[in-house]
Amino acid sequence: MRAAPPQPAAVMILTLHNFPNLLDRLGRQGTDRLLHRVAQELQEIMRERGVAANLTDHEFLLMFQPDAPQEEAGAWAARLLARLNGTLDLDGQAVQVSFRLGYALHPEDGRTPADLLRHADLALKHACAGDGSVRRFEAVMAADVERRLRLEECLQRALATGTLSVHYQPVVAVPQREIRSLEALLRWQDPLLGTVSPAEFIPVAETSGLIDKLGTFVLREALCQAVRWNAGCAVPLSVNVNVSVTQFSSGTFPDVVRDALNRTGADPRWLTLEVTEAVAAQDLPSVTRQLHTLKALGVRIALDDFGTGYSSLAVLSQLPIDFLKLDRLFVQGVHLDARRQVLLRSVVQLGLELGFVVVAEGVELPEELSFVQACGCAHVQGFLLSRPQPPQQLNLNAPHP
Secondary structure (H helix, E strand, O other), X not given: OOOXXXXXXXXXXXXXXXXXXXXXXXXXXXXXXXXXXXXXXXXXXXXXXXXXXXXXXXXXXXXXXXXXXXXXXXXXXXXXXXXXXXXXXXXXXXXXXXXXXXXXXXXXXXXXXXXXXXXXXXXXXXXXXXXXXXXXXXXXXXXXXXXXXXXXXXXXXXXXXXXXXXEEEEEEEOXXXXXXXXXXXXXXXXOOOEEEOXXXXXXXXXXXXXXXXXXXHHHHHHHHHHHHHHOOOOOOOEEEEEOOHHHHHOOOHHHHHHHHHHHHOOOHHHEEEEEEHHHHHHOHHHHHHHHHHHHHHOOEEEEEEEOOOOOHHHXXXXXXXXXXXXXXXXXXXXXXXXXXXXXXXXXXXXXXXXXXXXXXXXXXXXXXXXXXXHOOOOEEOOOOOOOOEOHHHOOOOOOOO
């Protein structure tokens, strides 16, 4: 006798989107009333199709019994969200609510309750991170998690064994055709994983708590390199080191920099710290205080990727910056776009009038370099001049385009 085929079922996790904002607005009591209303609605909806239960304070577990092909579960989930999303009257107060949902199907996406729950949660994370409100589990989601865990494990080992390296990309003063500073960029060549892109391992470092250690490693390594370079240079060279949001979050970053300067014996004037508008926007008063402390040490400050944030002009008026680094989006193809030419000219002029050294990033074509120079921007960085390289491969005395 043949065994009966597994009973189809869908495990769904539903979450109230932007719950922290609602908690701030409504308070705990108001939010509890809202969640109670949602729970009542779910009990009514699920009465004949499955069960609903609280999973966390703002997440609900739904067990749905589809009676049609696989696609029916996703369509039903979309209808559920359409019913729940919108404006809800809470004791006379209009509250806008929206939900996200991730689900996994039995037996295709898992055969045990633990697997189905874990896979539904992975699907929910993708629903919250992307544009879609409903996501079904896909095998690639589990592979992504395994990859991130492997990266975190190998990154910890790389920090412990010293297999990370720092490459440097010059910032060139065009009129003199001289290198004045070099941006320190972390590189990772792992014996097991091969070359790992910063675009992949930096987010892993940020979510795993390793970013502070990576930042300190780059800072010390760059300062040691600056000491070596300046021992034989007539014109002082500085190193540019990028700073992440989390490095500022504890409020002790100036102490980390002071310690690195003391350990390496580097002149503070040889160090430029690069912060982005996104970093400053996290906590502008705290970041500004720390930057003033760093300036008092003799360190210089660059605002990196300028023009990609939401509060550019406000940040310019508050941060104690020395260098304004224009995002590559200003530069790429500027010789072909009349509007971008007007914008680039205006931003360069603004930076110069505010007393900043303006640096154009992402210069890759001779035509871009010519236009940047014509705008009055004397400092450039990009592949046209030099790609990031290990320090031993850089020729600091060779003239540049």
